[in-house]
Amino acid sequence: MRRVVLVFALALLGMPAFAHKASDAYLTLERNGQALRGQWDIALRDLDNALGLDENGDGDITWGEVRARERDIAAYALAHLQVSSAGKLCALEPNGQLIDSHTDGTYAVLTFTGQCPRAGPTLALDYRLFEGLDPQHRGLLNFVENGQSRSVVFSADAPQRIVGDDSGGRLRQFATYLNEGVWHIWTGFDHILFLLSLLLPAVLIRDRHTWRPGASFRGAFVEVTKVVTAFTVAHSATLTLAALSIVVLPSRLVESGIALSVVLAALNNLFPLVASGRWLAAFGFGLLHGFGFAGALYDLGLPTGSLALSLAGFNLGVEAGQLAIVLVFLPLAFGLRATWAYRRVMFAGGSVVTATVAMVWLIERAFNVALWSALASRL
Template sequence: MMGRSLLALLALALALALAAAPARAHKPSDSYLTLKVAGQQQDGQQIDGQWDIALRDLDFALNLDQDGDGALTWDEIRSQHASIASYALARLSLSSGDAACPIAAGEQLIDHHTDGAYTVLRFRATCPAAGAALGVGYRLFADLDPQHKGLVKLEHAGATSSAIFGPEAARQQLSLRAPGKLAQFVDYLRHGVWHIWIGFDHILFLLSLLLPAVIAPSAMKEAQTLRAAFIDVLKVVTAFTLAHSLTLTLASLQVLSLPSRWVESAIAASVLLAAVNNIVPLFRARRPLAAFVFGLIHGFGFAGVLADLGLPQGALVLSLAGFNVGVELGQLAIVAVFLPLAFLTRRTWFYRQLMSTGSVAIALIAGVWLFERAFDMKVLPV
């Protein structure tokens, strides 16, 4: 009994974490840093950089919304270009060997990613001499958001490699030698795992479909067994995997594309319907089919993330495969935690509340997401 109570508490903690995390809608704070290393010049080795940083994060750090009306205007952003560049570049350092590479700010633009507007800061650094590796120190938002990640893409001599920076990996040496095929596969595998773990809408959609798996239909008492629950979960997860792998591949290879606003709105709608299905049966007996249909839309969402990262042309298929495998491994890790906890707590008051009240909470959050994404308006505070 004590063990089950402990598991119920662990499951409640997981549910609360998931309920709190979606405040950021699609994903937590990321920035995208591209470093293009040129050959040796007369005055040293030149590095051209582009840094895409979410305006919502910069607004939190620098209070860009000067009139406090909740909306950033181009004039407000443009008037603070110098402050943005100074803030960001003070938290980035580049080096070759033991020598620092001074950084000079360039122009700033605005771009839109799948999760909102970003400032695009361009800069140039010059290293005194070429080295075998480029040292990168990354401390952006380290004092404000310990979950923030910097997704760095390094381009040199026609080859591309990538790395993830955060408080636990704030300084890394990035090799300038052409990465091997296996290294690129592993790089994108890590990106795939990371992005499914921070894709809270994808996680809530999947968990909403899986919640009924451990509850026996009235006419099928045997469905209460772990084996039957496992088979049910396997059907849902397999259908979701096949569907999003298909559209992720087609969209990443630019065979098929949809407007990101439509995709993000449809993903929010899928979370809403999956949660409502746990309260009012819409497709409860056909959840694998629903997982496949909605999974096609989620695949376009994953492709949007991969587009932000970029795919190295020299190992495009292998890197795409690595990202997809990473997504599946991250997804399996979530299911591996969910299934035993759900099965052991399935007859408790907590699980009944999770099915009812929890599903209502998920549906409300998804409804807000849908409104925000469909009408491009801000409702949630972060």
């Protein structure tokens, strides 16, 4: 039992410190004829891996260390981005650098301008940031032209894209945001652990202060349906409100609240205060998770020309990714529900580890400390 719990713990320690997003950079590119203007937000932790920004090795990248390497950062970034118009390369020049905070850490903000020899109907972009260093890295482009914006995603498998008047389309935008929604739920470890913490008891029944195996798959299916539906309705509502800037909450409050929801959901499995009616908890905390989803959507950007369709695509992508998790989990959990491995290892042990890891997230997010890195380095 202890060995299995330790394995779970070590696996979770491999997750990102904020357990919310994979390595992403955010590129905004605006075109006006032959002229380009851009802003590129790149995570300092990723730049440190590539350039070694942390000179004294204390695990804390300071503004002074970033300023000392401004030229190196700009040169490295722009060397991994090519923009072409009408078959000719556009010259890109850095003109400033700032620091900004995202939900998953601190970012260098590189601003630049560009000039294309010829103005064509489209631009061809070749994005190779962190190529060979991080195959999971993605570049999220928000391309703006004539008051309209559209989003494109670069990855190791798709480093080249065409943007411009002839390259868009509402269906393509819908597909892009659908894929982003699936990606976000699958890499959002805090969302996944919250959902699984609520689903783990679905195949069990609380009887006389103990958990025993449920009698029927139908009962487990109904319980899972209630939890998932409540979570979906809640986070869909707040995702929409936040994405449209109707209701906006501070990112630290949202991220801390999400971590707290994981802690409480996992502890409730060990010390049940809410043995039935977990769908109410799913709904209540789902409202908070929706603001977390909106943070990722805000970073990606919503195209002005197909805002509603893109928002719907992202939301449906989240639901599709969530449904895939449930379809894998439920048959497996029901088949194992009467075994020692499920009740003692997956249910009890998994809840202990989840609560512990989520507590670390909560402390980090609430107090802005690097507790996770310190703990991981000692294990």
